[in-house]
Amino acid sequence: MEKMEKIDPVLSLHNDFTDTELGISLNLCYNCSTCSTICPVALETEGKFNPRSIILLANFDYEERLIVDLSPNVWDCTMCELCQEECPEGVNLHEIFLKIKNASASYHNIPKSYTSETNQVYLYGKAVPSQPVIDKRREQLGLPKSPSTDVDEIKKLMGMTPVEKILKEIDNLEKQAEEK
Ligand code: SF4
Ligand code: SF4
Structure with missing residues (x-):
């Protein structure tokens, strides 16, 4: 399927997250891995899907990987919200993953x-x-x-x-x- 070459800055996660409640929530992640040890998809895929690594990439503005390459693939998340319930920092993983999914959908990048x-x-x-x-x-x-x-x-x-x-x-x- 045809993919856009370049990420439209309007869709960039950085723009979406900077100075927003969601961005502040994202910055609170201290990489503890609680989310990845509790996520049912991470368990089922033996760590191939890992919510912590998605949060890490989002924090460092790796939009291209998350939105265009789908590597890692955020669509594997079933939105069960278990990670969010257990995150000690209250990172809003659910909303962050939703933003990434919406951005990738704008590029017709949907499984x-x-x-x-x-x-x-x-x-x-x-x-x-x-x-x-x-x-x-x-x-x-x-x-x-x-x-x-x-x-x-x-x-x-x-x-x-x-x-x-x-x-x-x-x-x-x-x-x-x-x-x-
Ligand atoms: S549980 Fe929260 S703080 Fe810990 S790695 Fe996941 S998102 Fe970051
Ligand atoms: S919301 Fe997604 S990332 Fe979080 S525990 Fe559920 S499947 Fe895993």
Whole structure:
């Protein structure tokens, strides 16, 4: 997928963090590793994903690695907030990771699994659209029918955020790549 060559300064983490509550929170990290020893993703990946190293890179303005290269990949964070609850310095990891994700999304730099799922929600109002096989299974289990969703309302809501625009841009980029 096409990537932007250079980071737009508007999106730079440095600009976002300097002199803000979030930036002050970021600066409080003293590298104790509590977050990385408690993070379920870090445990599951045997340290390949490490929230402490993301905070460290954010603190030293390594935007390119975090936003463009996704190395380390902040999208591996499930946003469970466990790290934040246990951080002795009260670093707002959740909001910091969200900022990094939003910045990388602006560069269309989102793992495919996320865009596919978001697209399903946009198109069908559900991450897993209704299908006859699911309906049949629910019936066999004596469960009520899947509730219907107002897709137009969901599209309208998503259209009020950058999500709709980003999904369309990614779709166009993918089509262009297929045509090449
Ligand atoms: S737990 Fe908090 S202070 Fe410790 S490394 Fe993680 S972010 Fe930094
Ligand atoms: S919020 Fe992300 S980084 Fe923090 S513990 Fe949960 S998965 Fe790990």
